[in-house]
Amino acid sequence: MNAKFIISAGVAALALSSNINAGEETHASRAISESGQASTHASASAAHSIVASGQVVSAAAAVPLSIGGAVLGSAGTASTAAARDSMRAPTAPIGTPLHVTDETVTVIPPNEALKKQRSLKGETI
């Protein structure tokens, strides 16, 4: 019964959408096709392709550089260690051109982070 209702609703939706904008059906069909492709190639995500290219470096952390050279805590977390390393932070007022690295950084995938040596900081044993 439910399936019949949904099929009817689908037919009605098709009819309505063709009345309103014939072009949308083409796009809908493409979207269905793309949706299927996404399932088929689930392992080849966009991020994996970038990392697999070997042209990016992993970043462990990023801390906002505020005006005047201070390093702010990131997203509500304290970052005293980063603040100590902020001597090179730019002191120019907002609007002055800034320097960015030529390197391309990316987030570290969990499986790669797990390969790194475990930090002993704070451990009791």
Added chain:
Amino acid sequence: MRFKLLLIILSSLAFPAVAAGGFSSSSSQATEQAHFKPEEIIFFAKKVEKAMAEKGARVAILARMGRPPAELPEGMHFTHVGFAIYSEITKSDGQKIPGYAIYNLYQKDDKPDVSNLVQDYPVDFFAGVAKLEAGILIPSPELQARLLEVISSPTYQELHDPNYSVIANPFTLGRQNCTEFTLDVINAAIYQTKDINIIKANEKAYFEAQPVNVNPFKLILGSMFSAEVSTSDQPGPPVTATFEKLVSYLHKYDVGSQSLTILP
């Protein structure tokens, strides 16, 4: 099995772009496919980063095109926005380098109606785009300074509502998408408050939302079959926040703000 397939087809018909992903999805999600070669993405992401740096932007609002524009409802162009923050980035080898980190609200991979706050980098942000085009909105120096304070404070997390809807109404509570969250953070900075009621009252008074120009029947189907489409926070004709409306809002009220588009 056939029933499930039917549901997928119906939800695709109702809201094709949503059903195929591409809105506030993280690039690491399986649904985010690469449409360009890695070197094209890397070059483009660096071009965007350098454009923001040339303007001296400590904070910018960055937008990407996760879906081809022809598949989006009228008035919608960019599909995801986040904050780009000029940062000191520590590489995994300990070396510190200057660049931009992106602060995003992303849908969860396994629960598209739930979001997380995730920090990544420009190349991650653009990894799964359908078109290499970036929108950049640079607030005035005063607003950038205020945004830095908000984003670096607990208020940033407190303004996040994990209940996601791709067409979240920016004037109401209960559902939030990446653009509404960005708008809330902007107004927390403008009004120097973390009181969401004050923020919403001012958004209702001064922000112009984008009507969601989708056939009402399709919208009902979308909300029935796509978890990330909800009309529960839409008391009237559905409206949502877009990057273009954020640009209009800041150009009108934030003197000194500027916007630009980056193409390959």
